[in-house]
Amino acid sequence: MRLTAVCFAIASLIAGPAFAAGPANPSLYAVNSAAIASAMTYCSTRHGNLLAGSPGAACFTRARNILAGYGLKRVSQDIDARCNDPQTFNTCLTPEIGRLVHALNAEFQKQGL
Numbered sequence: 001m002r003l004t005a006v007c008f009a010i011a012s013l014i015a016g017p018a019f020a021a022g023p024a025n026p027s028l029y030a031v032n033s034a035a036i037a038s039a040m041t042y043c044s045t046r047h048g049n050l051l052a053g054s055p056g057a058a059c060f061t062r063a064r065n066i067l068a069g070y071g072l073k074r075v076s077q078d079i080d081a082r083c084n085d086p087q088t089f090n091t092c093l094t095p096e097i098g099r100l101v102h103a104l105n106a107e108f109q110k111q112g113l
Contacts, residue, residue, distance in 0.1 A: 027083065027093055031076040034097045038104045039063035043113065059113045066111055067104075075100060 043050060043059035050056040079100075083092035 025073070025076055025080060026089065027079040027096070028073065028076040030093060030097055031072050031079065031100060034101055035067050035070070035072055035104060036064075038101045039067060039108070042105055042108045046113065062111070062113055063108055066107060066113075070104070070107070 039060055040050060043056050043063055047056040047059045048054060050060050079093065079096045083089050083096065085092070
């Protein structure tokens, strides 16, 4: 056990602040997950199941292209700037994700999906 603790200590010293700082963009996964889920839900609600060759699948393909140009990384960086207190991060993140989903649904509708 002692060797394991020494190895971890050495790895921590080598990694330095990367271990302590946490992810550089903490909301990125939540933003991307919400975006994909929004596209899937929107398309399946409007066009049915996302089966290969179906109208739902075609909608989802178009929605993914919209997401690719939407700037989700920038959106997550903006959220991280507003939700920068680790103590309240999750409580701050929830309404931010809600606003993102609302905006994406409006964009999908605007694009005629």
